[in-house]
Amino acid sequence: xxxxxxxxxxxxxxxxxxxxxxxxxxxxxxxxxxxxxxxxxxxxxxxxxxxxxxxxxxxxxxxxxxxxxxxxxxxxxxxxxxxxxxxxxxxxxxxxxxxxxxxxxxxxxxxxxxxxxxxxxxxxxxxxxxxxxxxxxxxxxxxxxxxxxxxxxxxxxxxxxxxxxxxxxxxxxxxxxxxxxxxxxxxxxxxxxxxxxxxxxxxxxxxxxxxxxxxxxxxxxxxxxxxxxxxxxxxxxxx
Amino acid sequence: xxxxxxxxxxxxxxxxxxxxxxxxxxxxxxxxxxxxxxxxxxxxxxxxxxxxxxxxxxxxxxxxxxxxxxxxxxxxxxxxxxxxxxxxxxxxxxxxxxxxxxxxxxxxxxxxxxxxxxxxxxxxxxxxxxxxxxxxxxxxxxxxxxxxxxxxxxxxxxxxxxxxxxxxxxxxxxxxxxxxxxxxxxxxxxxxxxxxxxxxxxxxxxxxxxxxxxxxxxxxxxxxxxxxxxxxxxxxxxx
Numbered sequence: 001x002x003x004x005x006x007x008x009x010x011x012x013x014x015x016x017x018x019x020x021x022x023x024x025x026x027x028x029x030x031x032x033x034x035x036x037x038x039x040x041x042x043x044x045x046x047x048x049x050x051x052x053x054x055x056x057x058x059x060x061x062x063x064x065x066x067x068x069x070x071x072x073x074x075x076x077x078x079x080x081x082x083x084x085x086x087x088x089x090x091x092x093x094x095x096x097x098x099x100x101x102x103x104x105x106x107x108x109x110x111x112x113x114x115x116x117x118x119x120x121x122x123x124x125x126x127x128x129x130x131x132x133x134x135x136x137x138x139x140x141x142x143x144x145x146x147x148x149x150x151x152x153x154x155x156x157x158x159x160x161x162x163x164x165x166x167x168x169x170x171x172x173x174x175x176x177x178x179x180x181x182x183x184x185x186x187x188x189x190x191x192x193x194x195x196x197x198x199x200x201x202x203x204x205x206x207x208x209x210x211x212x213x214x215x216x217x218x219x220x221x222x223x224x225x226x227x228x229x230x231x232x233x234x235x236x237x238x239x
Numbered sequence: 240x241x242x243x244x245x246x247x248x249x250x251x252x253x254x255x256x257x258x259x260x261x262x263x264x265x266x267x268x269x270x271x272x273x274x275x276x277x278x279x280x281x282x283x284x285x286x287x288x289x290x291x292x293x294x295x296x297x298x299x300x301x302x303x304x305x306x307x308x309x310x311x312x313x314x315x316x317x318x319x320x321x322x323x324x325x326x327x328x329x330x331x332x333x334x335x336x337x338x339x340x341x342x343x344x345x346x347x348x349x350x351x352x353x354x355x356x357x358x359x360x361x362x363x364x365x366x367x368x369x370x371x372x373x374x375x376x377x378x379x380x381x382x383x384x385x386x387x388x389x390x391x392x393x394x395x396x397x398x399x400x401x402x403x404x405x406x407x408x409x410x411x412x413x414x415x416x417x418x419x420x421x422x423x424x425x426x427x428x429x430x431x432x433x434x435x436x437x438x439x440x441x442x443x444x445x446x447x448x449x450x451x452x453x454x455x456x457x458x459x460x461x462x463x464x465x466x467x468x469x470x471x472x473x474x475x476x477x478x
Contacts, residue, residue: 137454140447148457156395158418161360165454167444222460 001031004038009046009203010196011039011099015053022053024112025063029086036093047099048203050195051120053106054188058130061111062087087112088146092227094119095220098209100202104195105172105181106188111135115147118154118180121216122198125176126191127184131169138167149223155180240270243277248285248442249435250278250338254292261292263351264302268325275332283448286338287438290359291431297344298352300374326351327385331466333358334459337448339441343434344420345427349374353402354386357393357419360455361437364415365430366423370408377406388462394419 005012013035015022022028039049053059067079094101103117105125110133117123117132134151136143143151143164151164159178162168172184182198185191217224224230244251252274254261261267278288292298301322309315333340342359349372356362356371364371375382382390382403394402398417401407411423421437424430456463463469 137446137450138444140450142450142453143457145457148454148460152457152460157393158421160458165360165451165458167446 001028002035004035006042008200009044009048010199011042011047011049012196013039013049013051015051015059021057021060022113023060023063023065024083024087024116025066026082026086028063029083029090033086033090033093036090036097039099040097043097043099043209045208046203046206047209048102048199049097049099050102050104050199051116052104052192052195055107056129057107057113058103058105058109059113059116060108061113083112084144087115088227091115091119091150091223092229095217095224096213096229098213100199100205100207100212102195102199102202104192105130105132106191108133111139115150118150122202123175123181124183124185124191124194124198125172125181126186126188127172128186131171132163132175132180133169134164135167137165146223146226149226150220153220153223240267241274243274245281246435247439248287249438250286250288251435252278252288252290254290254298258302259294260296260299261352262299262302262304263322263326263355264305265321265325267302268322268329272325272328272332275336278338279336283337285442285445286448287341287442288336288338289341289343289434289438290355291343291434292345293427294346295368296346296352297342297348297369298355299347300350300352322351323383326354327466330354330358330385330389330462331468334456334462334466335452335468337452339438339446339451341434341438341441343430344369344371345430347372350380354389357389362414362420363430363434363437364411364420364423365427366411366425370410371402371414371419372408373403373406376404385462385465388465389459392459392462 001016003014003016062083067083068076070076070079101120102122102124103120105117105123107130109117114132114134151160155163155178159180162178163180172181175181176184183194185194217229240256242253242255244253306315306318306322309318340359341361341363342356344356344362344364346369348356353371353373390399390403394417398419401417402409402419411420414420415423422433424433456468
């Protein structure tokens with residue numbers, strides 16, 4: 001599932017489990033959402049969260065074995081829709097988290113799995129291994145409107161086209177050029193340490209977490225609008 | 240006017256006519272829109288369309304001679320508005336086309352001609368002997384909202400400002416740096432062949448045309464709202 005560790009001011013969320021491709025089913029999704037609730041409850045000024053994973057995969061999308069292990073096509077569709085709902089709740093939890101977030105992407109992220117690193121404020125990735133692969137077009141699946149809004153918040157123009165409309169398995173260096181990742185590193189240790197260091201540097205800024213989350217929501221205004229996540233009014237401190 | 244050629248899975252749309260500037264008037268507009276309908280009517284899985292032109296110009300914008308040959312100021316304005324309506328229909332037709340599209344820009348493109356190029360998924364351009372010139376500002380003509388929305392979807396930041404607000408004649412290399420075009424080539428034959436090759440490579444991906452068009456519309460959400468193009472729900476196939 002996942003584990004949450006506190007190390008000084010850092011929350012370290014590790015994607016774990018026997019399921020080495022870290023596939024998302026409702027159980028895994030709810031375990032991550034729980035971890036984020038715990039981080040939120042324990043957060044203080046100067047907290048930050050970094051999400052890490054180990055091995056060949058960061059996250060390979062929905063658990064299609066689980067989705068398809070039902071009696072009928074209708075039930076499979078229901079399980080798929082449910083997985084999508086759980087994912088949406090997770091994205092909301094990340095977007096509302098009152099602290100900076102960094103994803104250290106050690107391996108492949110595909111399909112719905114691409115959403116996980118992208119709902120962090122910063123993404124660092126391996127240069128030598130790992131691709132982001134939005135494969136909906138390849139699978140003959142339309143990307144839901146809500147997730148198009150999500151992708152539109154992260155990138156635009158030719159980069160958005162190349163991310164969703166080209167069936168590409170995109171490596172770190174290219175994602176860097178596209179402005180989708182912030183930096184690339186060699187090796188799993190390299191990217192994991194870089195992610196932690198970045199989170200630590202952000203934590204040291206000692207920002208007001210609530211204000212941070214509210215400003216961040218403004219980067220996802222269309223997405224938040226579609227979900228009905230209103231912006232909160234925050235009392236103006238002494239200027 | 241234009242001709243539509245089918246070559247295997249490729250549709251090749253050729254801007255033709257004695258009018259070397261391939262200026263957009265009701266005849267050319269109808270002829271292109273008709274050609275796109277014909278392409279759409281055939282089975283579209285594994286198809287692609289490439290638009291090519293020959294000579295000094297790709298498309299030099301509206302046929303202002305036709306506009307100004309009207310009897311009165313009022314009629315002149317009506318003619319101009321008619322061309323704007325046609326251009327909207329053209330954009331709508333391209334954005335809904337159920338296959339990847341490429342524009343091979345062999346020569347100069349201005350105003351409406353740039354809109355024509357940019358409503359393709361990919362734009363290839365000649366390195367020399369070809370400029371993009373949004374002449375509207377220099378002519379004292381405001382750019383209507385739907386086309387502003389198209390530009391906003393395709394280009395951002397200083398590139399967008401430089402294209403629209405600076406009266407620049409932008410050459411291939413610069414357009415490449417600005418993220419407006421995908422690649423540049425030397426010579427009309429080279430850019431045309433590159434367009435055909437790219438179309439062929441994209442066609443070989445064998446994507447579902449309907450899904451492709453729906454994901455593409457997501458790149459132009461603001462424009463689609465303005466043009467009133469709703470998203471079509473597509474049933475989820477076997478997962």
